[in-house]
Amino acid sequence: MPIRVRLDRILLERRMSLSELADRVGVTVANLTILKTGKARAVRFSTLEALCRELGCQPGDIVAYEPGPSDDFDEDGTDG
Amino acid sequence: MRALGPGSVSSFLKTILDVVFVALSIGAGAGALLSLAAMVVVANPTLLDATAAADLKAQGLSGPSLIIGLAAASLYMALVLVIVGRLRRIFATLTAGDPFQPENIRRLRVIGVMLAVLEIGRYPLAALYAWLAPREAGAHASLNPTAWFAVLVVFVLAEVFREGARLRREAELTI
Numbered sequence: 089m090p091i092r093v094r095l096d097r098i099l100l101e102r103r104m105s106l107s108e109l110a111d112r113v114g115v116t117v118a119n120l121t122i123l124k125t126g127k128a129r130a131v132r133f134s135t136l137e138a139l140c141r142e143l144g145c146q147p148g149d150i151v152a153y154e155p156g157p158s159d160d161f162d163e164d165g166t167d168g
Numbered sequence: 169m170r171a172l173g174p175g176s177v178s179s180f181l182k183t184i185l186d187v188v189f190v191a192l193s194i195g196a197g198a199g200a201l202l203s204l205a206a207m208v209v210v211a212n213p214t215l216l217d218a219t220a221a222a223d224l225k226a227q228g229l230s231g232p233s234l235i236i237g238l239a240a241a242s243l244y245m246a247l248v249l250v251i252v253g254r255l256r257r258i259f260a261t262l263t264a265g266d267p268f269q270p271e272n273i274r275r276l277r278v279i280g281v282m283l284a285v286l287e288i289g290r291y292p293l294a295a296l297y298a299w300l301a302p303r304e305a306g307a308h309a310s311l312n313p314t315a316w317f318a319v320l321v322v323f324v325l326a327e328v329f330r331e332g333a334r335l336r337r338e339a340e341l342t343i
Contacts, residue, residue, distance in 0.1 A: 119343045129341035 090156040095124040098143050098150065113138040171262075178262035185256045192249045199242030206235045233297070240293050244286065251282045268332035276326035280319055287315040 099106065106124065110117045115135060122128050136147055143150070170176040210232065254275040261269050290312075 115343060122341060123343045127341060128343045129338045131343050135343050 089126060089159050090154055091126075092152045092154050093123055093126050093128070094150060094152060095120075095139075098145060102143060104143075109139075109142060112142040172267065173265040174263060176263065178259055182256065182259040182263050185252055185259055189249065189252045189256055192245055192252055196242055196245035196249055199238055199245055203235060203238040203242055206238055210235060236296060240297075243289075247282050247286050247289075251279050254279050254282075268329060268336040270333045273326050273330045273333060276322055276329055280322035280326060283315065283319045283322060287312060287319065 099109065106120055107117050110120045113120070113135065115123075115138075123131065131151075136150070139145075139150060140147060172178055258267075258272050258275050261267050261272055
């Protein structure tokens with residue numbers, strides 16, 4: 089996916105753990121891990137808003153576009 | 169009454185499919201055994217008593233026609249068994265309340281292919297049967313538009329499930 093999530097870098101800069109952010113944002117650690125590892129297909133504005141609020145940053149600090157192949161739906165249940 | 173989930177119409181249909189599956193398994197097994205028995209009898213006609221042999225002859229049934237008939241019936245039941253088996257698994261996902269699983273796409277495609285194979289196989293079999301047992305009526309090799317319509321509907325349904333599975337996957341990965 090050409091959209092890169094830079095959550096780990098921001099967390100490192102803020103010296104905040106993933107579970108702490110999950111508590112503050114109201115998202116499960118599992119879902120935040122999906123987002124952090126770039127496996128998420130979409131982010132709700134409400135989640136993005138909460139992330140920006142708690143991390144004190146802009147949406148552009150969390151996500152970035154890097155040209156690359158798009159992921160298509162795979163019938164095996166994985167994203168290729 | 170609910171259509172999906174435990175205690176729903178799907179769960180009732182799943183139970184019916186389970187019963188049909190067991191009955192078909194027994195039928196296909198019995199058919200295969202009968203075909204083997206018929207082959208043995210044809211190879212060794214002395215095993216058949218004179219009355220039974222005369223009965224078969226009176227009905228215009230020859231040994232090869234009997235073997236082909238029984239083998240075809242077993243094969244037919246085996247193919248229907250594959251269809252019912254896949255349907256059972258699809259209905260299990262409906263009963264669980266989660267129909268848009270990627271496996272259901274493949275199951276529906278298999279059902280579509282099996283329906284097509286059954287329909288295509290019917291034509292040469294009917295011709296062969298008419299040739300081997302000309303006195304037997306009932307073997308018609310006419311085109312069945314309903315069967316082909318069903319085949320197309322199943323393939324379209326498979327694509328609908330594909331789209332459903334894709335949306336489900338997206339919903340799962342929306343944070």
